């Protein structure tokens with residue numbers, strides 16, 4: 143590439159290979175490349191980009207903290223008190239994998255439940271998947287006392303991962319299934335935590351690729367057409383999933399299939415997936431005997 | 444597909460639970476409010492398809508009304524808007540329909556007040572919206588640009604006289620589209636611009652011959 147990256151960040155990076163090459167040739171971290179490019183495209187300073195990310199980070203923490211203190215049910219009455227149950231148990235017993243594990247699944251549920259009771263959340267990347275990234279980002283940061291500055295960098299790293307995935311696949315259950323929403327969220331979460339833990343650019347991209355690769359094919363079949371079942375409880379699962387990816391990547395384990403090709407395969411899988419399994423609630427969990435009964439109870443026949 | 448930016452991915456901060464059914468609904472209401480310009484006395488919302496079927500469970504009704512009342516997508520009052528005092532003085536009604544010709548998430552908003560207006564729109568995903576019709580005219584408004592909407596007599600030279608007004612003010616046009624109900628009758632022009640338009644330019648266009656209606660719609664934040 144003939145452009146000089148140091149002076150001209152206004153180039154659209156659209157693949158992970160490009161991102162990696164730019165990071166290596168300029169000796170920059172992913173978040174540095176991302177915030178400079180965002181600043182250049184909007185004609186704003188890097189500080190302003192980081193201030194934007196801080197606003198989202200702040201809202202994520204607010205959603206977690208209000209979610210932890212509520213057991214109000216959703217409009218449909220289907221979900222809303224699971225985080226409360228979890229916290230009750232942890233008052234007397236601890237989780238098998240310790241405090242951080244507790245925090246992560248509590249925060250993911252707290253945020254998702256806040257979403258379905260019409261609380262304020264950050265759609266990152268979407269509302270249905272809003273609990274995944276904040277749970278690990280905030281959980282790990284609180285456990286290890288990472289500074290706000292580090293958290294902002296981790297969030298920007300995650301955002302850049304999501305952005306590049308979205309170049310090839312619309313991040314919408316209706317277009318490519320839940321792999322594109324919660325799968326992307328988990329890949330972003332892996333990138334954020336790998337960044338916090340001091341992973342290299344290569345390790346961050348591998349963590350993300352591993353997380354996404356192991357969620358390919360995930361369908362979107364919400365019961366009664368509402369973002370509740372399976373969505374709410376899927377969030378804690380995929381938050382933990384992200385942590386597994388980070389542990390592997392930090393040990394130097396690589397995704398045999400390069401990240402860009404994993405994304406290509408997600409696009410292909412999404413295109414091949416039946417529309418009945420893409421947010422239309424015409425198959426899968428939505429049309430199970432119980433799924434249909436729940437729908438009838440909420441909306442009538 | 445609209446290209447996402449880093450900011451799109453790590454935002455918006457919004458009231459849940461659904462970007463298309465809740466945040467999109469708020470934005471449809473807000474853009475309708477920007478087009479209508481006044482607070483209506485009465486609004487009838489006609490919800491179609493998925494908006495009709497799952498709208499209640501997603502708070503689509505609350506979102507639409509909140510938008511008409513000027514609340515932003517992250518406003519904590521959306522959740523309880525029906526009981527909030529700011530909705531006390533407005534008469535509102537929701538109707539539910541199936542119509543396979545319409546987008547899965549679509550709505551007609553009928554506004555009654557000093558004047559009446561009917562605005563139709565779709566929630567096209569990820570909180571993005573499109574206003575598709577204002578009264579009888581087909582339009583395409585995303586709320587991402589400041590936009591000038593005109594209704595005028597369909598005759599030669601109208602487009603160039605309007606755009607020359609903008610040119611004089613050094614305004615760059617991002618896109619321009621027109622529609623008409625029949626040759627020689629009423630036509631509409633939708634001009635998306637970069638930057639802002641001063642009120643005096645809008646007024647000077649308003650004063651032109653054969654211009655029936657001009658409104659300047661500010662983009663959504």
Ligand code: SF4
Nearest residue numbers: 270315320323362373
């Ligand atoms: S199952 Fe569908 S609605 Fe639920 S979180 Fe996944 S993509 Fe969103």
